[in-house]
Structures are given as C-alpha cells and as structure tokens.
Amino acid sequence: MNLMYHSITINADPRPASQFHRNKYTVHVDQLADHVRRCEGQDVVFTFDDGHVSIHEHAYPLVVNRVKTILFISLDFVGTANWLSAAQLREMHGRGVAIAGHGCGHLNLASLPAAQLKHELEHSRRGLEDIIGSEVTAMSLVGGHYNRRVLEAARDVGYETIYSSEPVAGVTRHGLHGRVCVYWTTTGDEIDAYRQGRVSRQMQLAYYLKRPLKCLLAERVRRKHSG
Numbered sequence: 001m002n003l004m005y006h007s008i009t010i011n012a013d014p015r016p017a018s019q020f021h022r023n024k025y026t027v028h029v030d031q032l033a034d035h036v037r038r039c040e041g042q043d044v045v046f047t048f049d050d051g052h053v054s055i056h057e058h059a060y061p062l063v064v065n066r067v068k069t070i071l072f073i074s075l076d077f078v079g080t081a082n083w084l085s086a087a088q089l090r091e092m093h094g095r096g097v098a099i100a101g102h103g104c105g106h107l108n109l110a111s112l113p114a115a116q117l118k119h120e121l122e123h124s125r126r127g128l129e130d131i132i133g134s135e136v137t138a139m140s141l142v143g144g145h146y147n148r149r150v151l152e153a154a155r156d157v158g159y160e161t162i163y164s165s166e167p168v169a170g171v172t173r174h175g176l177h178g179r180v181c182v183y184w185t186t187t188g189d190e191i192d193a194y195r196q197g198r199v200s201r202q203m204q205l206a207y208y209l210k211r212p213l214k215c216l217l218a219e220r221v222r223r224k225h226s227g
C-alpha cells in the first residue's frame with residue numbers, strides 16, 4: 001500500500017502549511033511517528049507530495065532508514081520560501097529517500113495544451129535529475145487529475161511508474177499506482193487497515209464520486225486564471 005502525505009506540523013492545531021494545503025492535509029508529527037512504527041517492516045510506501053520544507057524538518061528524521069519513502073517534487077517550488085531546497089533534496093536522496101516528479105508549477109496536467117503538458121513533464125524530470133544527479137523515472141499526478149493524453153505524454157518522456165490519488169492497493173486498470181491520502185483525522189486503526197491493503201468501499205466510493213466535481217472545479221479555476 002502507498003500512503004500519501006503532504007506537510008507535517010508540530011502544532012497541536014494543524015494550520016495551513018501553504019496555499020495548496022488545507023488543514024486536513026497537514027499531519028501532526030506524532031501521528032506520523034505512530035504511522036511509521038505501525039508500518040515498519042511492512043510493504044508500505046510513504047509518499048509526500050509537493051515538497052514542503054516540513055518534510056525535511058519533521059518527516060525525514062522519522063522515515064529515513066525505516067520505511068520506503070518517495071518525495072514527489074514540483075520543480076518550480078524548489079528553493080523558494082517554505083519549500084525544500086536543492087541541497088535538502090540531495091541530502092535526503094543520498095540517504096535513500098527517492099525523489100520523483102510532480103510537474104513544474106503544480107498544474108492540473110489534464111487541462112494543459114500539448115506543448116505545455118510536455119514541458120511540465122519533461123522539464124520537471126530533467127530539473128530533478130540535475131539536482132540529485134541520478135535518473136528520475138517516477139511521478140505523481142497533481143491533484144490526481146489525468147486523462148489518456150497525460151498518461152501517454154508522461155510515458156513518452158520516460159516516466160515508468162506513475163502514482164495517482166486513487167485509494168486502491170496495487171495498480172489501477174490504467175496501470176497507475178494507487179495511494180491512500182492520510183489526513184490529520186486519519187486514525188491508527190485506519191493505518192493498520194491500509195498496511196494490510198484494506199481500503200473501505202465507502203472511501204473508494206467517496207473518491208470516485210467526488211472526482212468529477214473536483215475536476216470541474218479545477219477546470220473553472222484554470223479558466224479564471226487564464227482569463
């Protein structure tokens with residue numbers, strides 16, 4: 001099972017860690033420590049999306065050498081305020097934390113014209129490879145958004161493994177690696193179920209029902225911003 005985190009806080013009351021993170025995505029450091037304890041030695045991958053600086057400060061010391069970890073990094077954020085620096089990415093990569101793609105500007109890939117889509121995928125991959133000095137062959141889909149065009153373009157530029165936000169254990173029918181999102185409300189019992197590959201039908205149903213609405217909203221935001 002693949003778990004999906006975003007940012008980590010030491011504050012009892014989770015506050016938004018960035019413009020992209022609503023409260024529910026920010027997990028308390030004690031929760032993460034508990035999740036690592038529960039999943040150590042199991043077939044569980046801890047993934048962190050976007051590249052918030054709290055990953056280096058609070059998550060990295062807990063996960064390093066204990067659980068398999070992948071960071072999905074949006075290239076344009078690297079080295080800017082509140083986000084991981086190139087040096088931090090190199091340091092964590094050197095200690096066995098995998099670095100993978102998450103686009104350049106954190107854009108909904110399914111909404112982009114072909115040239116911009118290719119740039120988001122290819123430039124982000126090359127940029128991360130330059131930073132860590134080794135090949136990048138995995139990525140995750142921003143906001144979980146994709147269509148056939150996105151998957152074809154991603155595979156064309158060399159991404160062999162693509163992670164989605166679909167709460168399923170294993171690989172989806174489109175060949176994507178599912179992930180279950182961990183929220184600040186996620187309980188230890190739920191983590192125990194996830195590590196055994198169990199996701200409730202209710203959660204899956206909620207995800208697949210909400211997704212068309214999410215895509216529609218993302219498209220509206222894009223239209224608004226592109227005038």
Ligand SMILES: [Zn+2]
Pocket residue numbers: 049050102106142143
């Ligand atoms: Zn993201």
